Amino acid sequence: MSEDTAPQAADAAHAVAAAAARDDFAARAAELDAGDPLSGKRAEFVLDEAVYLDGNSLGALPQAVPERLREVVAHEWGELRIRSWTESGWWTAPERIGDRIAPLLGAAPGQVVVGDSTSVNVFKALVAAVRMADETTGPAAGGPARDEILVDAATFPTDGYIARSAARLTGRTLRPVEAARMPAEVSERTAVALVNHVDYRTGRLNDLPGVTAALHRAGALAVWDLCHSAGALPVGLDAHGVDLAVGCTYKYLNGGPGSPAYLYVRAEHQPRFDSPLPGWNSHADPFGMDPEYVPAAGIERGRVGTPDILSLLALEAALEAWEGVAIEDVRAKSLALTDFFLECVRAYVPRGRVRSVTPEAHHERGSQVALECAGAGEVMGELIRHGVIGDFRHPDVLRFGFTPLYTSFADAERAARTLAEVLAYVPGDGSASAVAAGAQEQGPVMT
CATH class of the missing domain: 3.40.640.10 (Type I PLP-dependent aspartate aminotransferase-like (Major domain))
Structure with a gap:
């Protein structure tokens, strides 16, 4: 195999593996949501079919308001x-x-x-x-x-x-x-x-x-x-x-x-x-x-x-x-959500396209995931168009906020899957090589 065709072959292999993993992740999301002690809180908010991951900028409307x-x-x-x-x-x-x-x-x-x-x-x-x-x-x-x-x-x-x-x-x-x-x-x-x-x-x-x-x-x-x-x-x-x-x-x-x-x-x-x-x-x-x-x-x-x-x-x-919510349960779900989202991103997104700048260690992580991504502004625009609402921070960060009272594990899986789909046709300036080069200096590229 030539050097020119090796990256394409790797991407093709990753796409096959990601497709095979989707059913597993969807099933896991359903299982996690079924066992979530906070799942009933979702009904107390005004939500639609979109995946809303921007509660770290503006929380969703509670039904009581x-x-x-x-x-x-x-x-x-x-x-x-x-x-x-x-x-x-x-x-x-x-x-x-x-x-x-x-x-x-x-x-x-x-x-x-x-x-x-x-x-x-x-x-x-x-x-x-x-x-x-x-x-x-x-x-x-x-x-x-x-x-x-x-x-x-x-x-x-x-x-x-x-x-x-x-x-x-x-x-x-x-x-x-x-x-x-x-x-x-x-x-x-x-x-x-x-x-x-x-x-x-x-x-x-x-x-x-x-x-x-x-x-x-x-x-x-x-x-x-x-x-x-x-x-x-x-x-x-x-x-x-x-x-x-x-x-x-x-x-x-x-x-x-x-x-x-x-x-x-x-x-x-x-x-x-x-x-x-x-x-x-x-x-x-x-x-x-x-x-x-x-x-x-x-x-x-x-x-x-x-x-x-x-x-x-x-x-x-x-x-x-x-009412009736323990902040410790909120924290436990927040960490589980962000862990699951990062796992889905690793499985769905080709190596080198994004890099997490949010710490892996639980004691250093809040309730959002920030991904460094070439062309992040355009990528977020496309995500929003496809019903996944996060936000963009200059110059190259995608932010996804996970609000445990109403964010589900199914939301996390869908967001990661949609991100992979968008990245398949939005290469971004500098694309994978620039992100990978920067990651060698700043930290590990997500796999």
Whole structure:
């Protein structure tokens, strides 16, 4: 066989093997779905014939939300009007819904408040953490100057922008550091570190307990961004001594587009939480209209202005889907789904066409699979056209988010099979040789 025909022969052999494996994988998917303790939750979401693997960007619509919003608009707003702030519990919604989210974060009640965006909450948390560090371990406490903020070098861009602004406003230096390097890089100069629990691009799960402990040994505080972990895996904020945390609710928590974010402030820090955005909603006497600001006690200090009631109550209805669900079962299914999907991809997709940039090790994996793929933008467009909804991250990453409450093993098998079918006619720029060459430098090509 000539060198020119060898690759074609290998591809043909792989296609035959993949075709033979499809019935086996389909049967395995059916068996896994039949034994899935969370399978009944799928009926609580509005889904269609498409395979929806973009819940790490926007969660599917829970069935309970539309009726609840109709009730809020027609009765609470339409009929009760202003009385709903008290009679319908609008005023206390930020703390009440925070307490519903808290168990998913491993937090006791009274430490989570819902409101504002993730970006706003990152700003509040970082500036307040710098002020607390000054007071507790910095010069005010006879300690060293805490003149730097560490930020996860692979952070979602907005977190980096906010961290840079917070550093400038507080007179600190911002230093980007890889999350895995933070235990070695933190020093007595560090006031706080902002770290992503799961890398949004690769799906890598960072070591929350280890990094938090290392920061504390150096006298620094930890702020964690939980956008890509809350609702997908156990977080353990209280157990691991996390100081502050933020996260969105429109991904794995299925709160809807633009649903409000949340802020966690550890109970012992709340008396010293000095928000850089003091608003009338966080005042000790919000209706006293006192020109002097006096912060409320407890987690209410994290509030700013009037709550987004429609979005808040939609989120509260969405959280009903979590009734009776153990986050440990969610994590077990997440890992099983992503393992199964990767196995299907290896069987169906010719060697060298894609490379997983999501870690194989369970302790380093979130609830998504990111595949490096030449021509990824075009490939994802074709996948969506064929009913498999994921997303694309520049320049060459296909992201597939697995939401255990409604994603099935049959979905995972169909997604991998459709990916192989699309790659058969979308070669992409650079095709297999470029991907394989890059993999030799960066890691193993998937087989």
